Amino acid sequence: MISMILKTEWLKLKNYRAFWLLLAVTAISYPGINGIAYYAFMDSIDAKTQSGQLVKMLLGNPFAFPQSFHTTAYLSSFFTFIPAIVVIMLITNEYMFKTHRQNIIDGWKKNTFIWGKFISVLLITLIVTLFYLVVASIIGTIATPDADRTKIVEKAHYIGLFFLQVFCQLSIAFLLGLLIRKAFIAYGIFIFYSFILENMLSGLFRLKSKKWGIDYGHYLPFEISDRLIPLPPFIGKFNEADNKLAIAAIESHVVYTLVLTAFVWLLSFYIFKKRDL
Amino acid sequence: MPVLEINAISKSYGKIRALENVSFNIPKGSVFGLLGPNGSGKTTLLSIVLDVLQANSGGYKWFGESPTYLHRKKIGSLLETPNLYHYLTAVQNLRITQTISGRGNEGDIHAVLEKVNLHERKNSRFSTYSLGMKQRLAIAAALLGDPAVLVLDEPTNGLDPVGIAEIRGLIKELATKGHTVIMASHLLDEVEKVCDHVAILKRGQLIACGAVEEVLSAEDCLLLSAADQLLLTEKMGRYPGLVRMNATAEGLECYFAKGASSAEKVNQYCFEQGMVLSQIWAKKKRLEEKFFELTSK
Numbered sequence: 001m002i003s004m005i006l007k008t009e010w011l012k013l014k015n016y017r018a019f020w021l022l023l024a025v026t027a028i029s030y031p032g033i034n035g036i037a038y039y040a041f042m043d044s045i046d047a048k049t050q051s052g053q054l055v056k057m058l059l060g061n062p063f064a065f066p067q068s069f070h071t072t073a074y075l076s077s078f079f080t081f082i083p084a085i086v087v088i089m090l091i092t093n094e095y096m097f098k099t100h101r102q103n104i105i106d107g108w109k110k111n112t113f114i115w116g117k118f119i120s121v122l123l124i125t126l127i128v129t130l131f132y133l134v135v136a137s138i139i140g141t142i143a144t145p146d147a148d149r150t151k152i153v154e155k156a157h158y159i160g161l162f163f164l165q166v167f168c169q170l171s172i173a174f175l176l177g178l179l180i181r182k183a184f185i186a187y188g189i190f191i192f193y194s195f196i197l198e199n200m201l202s203g204l205f206r207l208k209s210k211k212w213g214i215d216y217g218h219y220l221p222f223e224i225s226d227r228l229i230p231l232p233p234f235i236g237k238f239n240e241a242d243n244k245l246a247i248a249a250i251e252s253h254v255v256y257t258l259v260l261t262a263f264v265w266l267l268s269f270y271i272f273k274k275r276d277l
Numbered sequence: 278m279p280v281l282e283i284n285a286i287s288k289s290y291g292k293i294r295a296l297e298n299v300s301f302n303i304p305k306g307s308v309f310g311l312l313g314p315n316g317s318g319k320t321t322l323l324s325i326v327l328d329v330l331q332a333n334s335g336g337y338k339w340f341g342e343s344p345t346y347l348h349r350k351k352i353g354s355l356l357e358t359p360n361l362y363h364y365l366t367a368v369q370n371l372r373i374t375q376t377i378s379g380r381g382n383e384g385d386i387h388a389v390l391e392k393v394n395l396h397e398r399k400n401s402r403f404s405t406y407s408l409g410m411k412q413r414l415a416i417a418a419a420l421l422g423d424p425a426v427l428v429l430d431e432p433t434n435g436l437d438p439v440g441i442a443e444i445r446g447l448i449k450e451l452a453t454k455g456h457t458v459i460m461a462s463h464l465l466d467e468v469e470k471v472c473d474h475v476a477i478l479k480r481g482q483l484i485a486c487g488a489v490e491e492v493l494s495a496e497d498c499l500l501l502s503a504a505d506q507l508l509l510t511e512k513m514g515r516y517p518g519l520v521r522m523n524a525t526a527e528g529l530e531c532y533f534a535k536g537a538s539s540a541e542k543v544n545q546y547c548f549e550q551g552m553v554l555s556q557i558w559a560k561k562k563r564l565e566e567k568f569f570e571l572t573s574k
Contacts, residue, residue, distance in 0.1 A: 008376045016364055093362075101329045102360035106377040106418075107350030110328075277329040 005116045008103075013090075013120070022086045026128060029079040030135045034072050038063045038139055061143055062234040066154035068140030071232040073162040076132045080166055081194065083128050084173035087121055088186045091177035101277045110273045118265060121174055125167040132162055161228040161250070168225040168257045169194075171264040178268055198222050218249070224260050227253040278341045280305045280426055280457045281326060286335035288321055288481075295321045296481045298335070303459055303474070308452045310472035310489075311461040312568060317478040319461040320357050323430050327354055350378045353424040355432060359415030363404040367395055367414050370403060371421060380422025389417040392447070408435035416444065427451065430461045445471050465568050477568065485567075492567065496520060497535060499543055502528035502556035512550045516543070528556055 013019050041063065062071040094100040103113050136159075140152070173190055180186040198220050205217030217223055230246035279302035288296040296318045303309045311319045324330040326337050327349060339348035361370045371386040381389070390396045393413040403411065412435045419427055432448070433441045448458050448471045462468050468475060469489070476486040485492050503509040509529055513522060518537035523530040531543070540557050547554050 004376060008373060011369065011373050011376060012362060012365075015366075015369055018364075097363055098358065098360040099362055101356065102374075102418075103377055104329055104346075105327045105349060105354045105356055105360075106374055107346050107379070108377055109346045112346075274331075276331060277324075 001112075002119070005112060005119060009116045009120050018089065019086060022082060022089070023124075023127065026079065026082045026086075027131050029082060030072075030076045030131045031138075033075050033079060034063075034135050034139055037071075037075055038143065060234070062232050063139050063143040065140040065144045065152045066156070067232065067234075068136050068143065069155040069158040070229070071234070072132060072136035072139060073158045073165075073229045074232050076135065077162070077165060077226070077229055080128075080169050081191065083124050083166065084170055084190060084194075085187060086124060087170045087173045088177040088190060089183060090120055091117060091174055092181060092183035092186055095181040096183065104277060111269060114265075114269050114272050117174060117268075121170050122167065125163060125170055128166050129159065129163045133159055158229065161254070164254065164257055164261075165225040165228045168261045168264075169222060171261050172221055175264050175268055178271060194222050218253075219256070221260065224253060225257045228257060278305065279303055280307075280340060281459065282338040282341070283322070283326065284336050284338075286322065286325060286332045286337065288318075288325060288330065288332050294481050296325075296332070299478070299481070299483045300335075301476050301483060301486045303457065305457055306452070306455050307474045308448060308458045308460065308472045310468035310475040311459065311478065312463070312465065312468055312475055313461075313478035314463060316480075318481040319463075319478055320430055321481075322478070323354075323356060323428055323459070323461055327352075327356060327428065329356070350380065351424055352426045352428055353380070353419035353421065354428040355415045355419045356428070356430050358434075359403075359411040361403050361411070361414060361418070364402060366402055367399045367417070370414065371418055374418045374421055378422065380424060385422055389420045392420060393417045394443070409437055409440050412436055413440065416447075420447075424456075426457045426459070428459045431463070432460060433462075433464065433467060441467075497533045497538060498560040499531045499533070499538070499540055500525075500528045500556065500558040500560045501531060501543070501547075501554055503547070503552050503554050505552070509547070509552060509554075512547065512552060513543075516546060528558075530560065 041061075045061075061067070094103075100113060103116075104110060108116075176190055177183075177186045180189060201220055202217035202223055205215055205220075209215035209217070218227060227246065228250060230250065231243055233243070281303040283302070284300050286296055286299045287294070299318070299322060311322065313319050321330060325332045326339075326344070328344065328346075337344060339352075342348070362373065365373075367390055368386055371389070372383075375381050375383075375386060387396065387399070390399050393416055395410060395413050395417060398406070398410065403414065406414065412432070416429070416432060419429065429448075433444050436444060445467065448460065451458055452471075452473070458471075460468070460472065473489055474487065475489050475492055477484050477492070501509060501513065506524070506529060510522065510524065513519060513529065513531055516531070516538075518533050520532045520534055522532070540559055544554060544557055
């Protein structure tokens with residue numbers, strides 16, 4: 001059954017140029033953002049100025065192993081919106097071409113159709129995580145020529161956290177595409193919500209948190225998984241108390257993220273089953 | 278056992294009643310025409326039996342069993358428009374149909390493309406096809422693996438006259454091989470030429486159903502002419518068993534309850550009334566006339 005679903009989804013994707021193009025853009029964006037940040041950092045600490053030396057002394061090298069896994073995950077997560085566009089495209093295309101109907105007419109159960117998309121989103125997440133892992137490893141190797149191999153894996157759990165964050169956010173993108181059905185409206189809402197509205201709400205909840213005694217902003221759909229990868233220590237040092245709290249909350253946010261992701265997929269199965277196609 | 282049993286299906290879109298308590302059976306091996314004007318509920322009914330829409334009430338059975346996805350795998354279907362991946366070629370699209378349905382193999386893909394005259398363009402993307410070619414590819418997808426039952430919603434949509442004739446020929450060929458073809462159409466001529474059974478829908482209600490001959494000949498019609506048409510009309514007005522009359526340029530159409538009269542009896546009656554008929558013709562009603570008669574009530 002799974003091999004049949006995999007084969008069908010592969011047949012849908014393997015000759016779809018837009019899919020490969022966007023994956024290539026993702027593949028370029030990760031070394032791009034991390035490379036720029038790395039060279040900017042190296043430039044600043046290489047400077048013979050007093051501030052350059054101060055930065056070097058205070059921050060260490062955030063791109064060296066094992067910190068590389070954390071820093072690269074944090075920077076790469078800014079570009080999750082590109083694979084999210086791919087995921088929205090995968091589901092809205094089916095609605096645009098009405099092939100979601102044809103798949104059912106030809107003999108798929110409605111659940112099988114959503115399983116197909118679940119597997120696709122999972123594979124895209126794996127590919128994206130692989131991009132991140134390659135970038136983190138290369139930058140880490142460059143930044144740590146004399147790396148102590150035993151310490152390299154100290155922060156390797158960020159690989160799993162990055163995977164979970166991407167999978168959760170791509171799952172939300174999928175649900176949005178399933179609900180909206182029109183590609184450009186879904187892209188617009190996704191970008192507006194994830195980049196603007198949620199940040200505004202997050203700021204608003206932060207302001208109210210002192211009065212309410214709780215920051216509800218931590219539980220917004222994207223913020224739940226954003227908090228899996230807190231600010232890297234070299235930035236976090238500027239607000240050490242908050243950073244410690246954020247790192248302590250990672251475990252809870254793993255649970256919240258898993259619950260949210262499960263809810264998103266259960267809702268997707270339910271909507272597709274109950275809705276007229 | 279019927280291939281498809283439709284039992285009291287109703288479906289609404291908000292306040293609009295798309296189907297109201299529709300029931301009928303589709304016999305095995307028939308070419309079954311589902312007729313009705315635009316918006317009569319044909320596509321809605323086919324969408325329900327193919328599980329893309331859910332009925333508000335009622336149900337249906339495929340092959341005498343409660344419907345499952347396994348039944349749909351055995352049915353070749355074209356619903357409303359060709360629903361295929363625009364960025365894929367004909368062969369690539371049919372591979373997806375093959376993988377999902379399990380019908381046919383790589384050789385069959387090429388065979389059905391030959392059958393619908395698309396083999397030369399088999400490696401062109403679907404988006405580059407004309408409307409007629411898209412329709413041909415959708416028909417090829419339905420034919421893949423030679424399914425015993427085909428559901429074709431407006432199969433000749435977008436086809437040129439040659440294409441229409443080819444598809445009609447194909448449907449007739451399938452019928453001779455014992456396949457069941459369920460075909461929705463608003464083209465009466467098409468249904469009359471290829472179907473042996475018909476169901477007529479009007480505003481979501483079933484208004485006639487059965488073998489085409491039965492549906493057409495609920496009444497007998499004789500076309501009469503005489504030197505004095507006025508006198509003929511007056512005399513025939515008193516004929517026992519006459520249901521109605523209609524004066525046309527061809528002559529006087531006289532309708533009788535099925536089996537209530539015959540050309541012989543009418544001829545004798547007229548002769549006894551002192552009239553000699555110059556024409557008496559047992560007219561076979563065309564589906565088009567019957568359709569308009571039923572749907573205009």
